[in-house]
Amino acid sequence: MVPTPNSDTHIAADHTAISRLLSKVLRHEPEMIGIQLDSQGWVSVDGLIRAIERTVRTAGASKRLRTLPTVTRDVILAVIATSDKKRFSLSPDGKRIRAAQGHSVEVDLGYAEMGPPAILYHGTAWSNWANISKEGLTPRTRHAVHLSTDVDTATRVGARHGPPLILIVAAAQMYADGYTFSRSDNGVWLTRVVPVAYPSKWTDERGPSS
Template identity: 30%
Template sequence: MIKRCPQHGFFRGEHCECGLAGQLILDEAKTEQLGRLVAGGLRHFPHDLGLEMDSQGWVDLSKLEDVVQRRHRWASRDQVLALAQSDPKQRYEISNQRIRARYGHSIDIELDHPESHHSLLYYGASEEEADRILEIGLKSASQRYVHLSTTPGKAWEVAGYRTGNPRVIQVDADLARGEGVKMMTVNDDIVISEKVPAQFLCILSTKDIPRPVENRQD
């Protein structure tokens, strides 16, 4: 659920970090419904919803609100803002009355996030996927960019959501950038990249991977 704290704004869960219960903005069911629509419109099918998207993924915030309200009569501008601003994985950004998804696109856009300066990055995969990736390199089959993790533990967590036998591929990001591979920082956990050739990849030994407590990430 999403609530609003009078001191700290929108938050998810029962209580704000300050301890206040806050005002309910969206219950769990409506958060899921609204989240699916907004994610679909900003990542996958903007034109199906009548949204005009520029080459960097931005759409007019008021137009998105109109679309949302046509689909869900209970929805309001505040609820769209609450969804975007409280997202724990920082999926969205808002600027100058525009909104976009920060990552996860299946449509052809050119994002302009800051260049990543990580020396090493990581990708979580199943054992079968890892063998194939080491042969042909990293390229997403369904998304515009490859999503890389900034730590081996986070990559293990990502892979663990899809497979019971995760493998972590290490990316020599310094060498890849030196050969012209574009890499951009999305947030503290995620870097997005163009295709990464196989010569910059290797498998990490499982003993070198700190295991997270929970195995889940979108």
């Protein structure tokens, strides 16, 4: 059967709902569905599916869970394949899944330290600039500061909270000064903190940010 535009839209909406749930339980609240991540954030795909099914059937399950589309291995693989930011990683044997980065629960993702590009970008809300200009970039509830290799990605991230503020981070200089970097499976650069000396406002052909 050839999908119609309406069925395509429905499938996309289903994938979005499942992706949001996976992000929540694999990054922040595994206990929400009664799973436990290992030390590197992995969980069995089959175990994850069983936990979701069990939670959905539990009395008092939220409407968000009760209306969730059926989660199968094929659906999870489709969500992974179509994720615009490649949020999730599969183990080489295909048996385990984890979030690529963005955790607030304690995990060690095991990414190797490596030297970053000369500059990286960070997108945030303009309302954060006052604090950033005094304290630099900190991970807040997450394990690391997330940095992008391109302005467009940083802009999309920053735009989640209104007009975006794009910062240039002197990453190579940070690395030379002894700060460590790693890169996640989906290409996001990670560092523990960006001290105030290293980020600056990005300017483009339209002139300086104000």
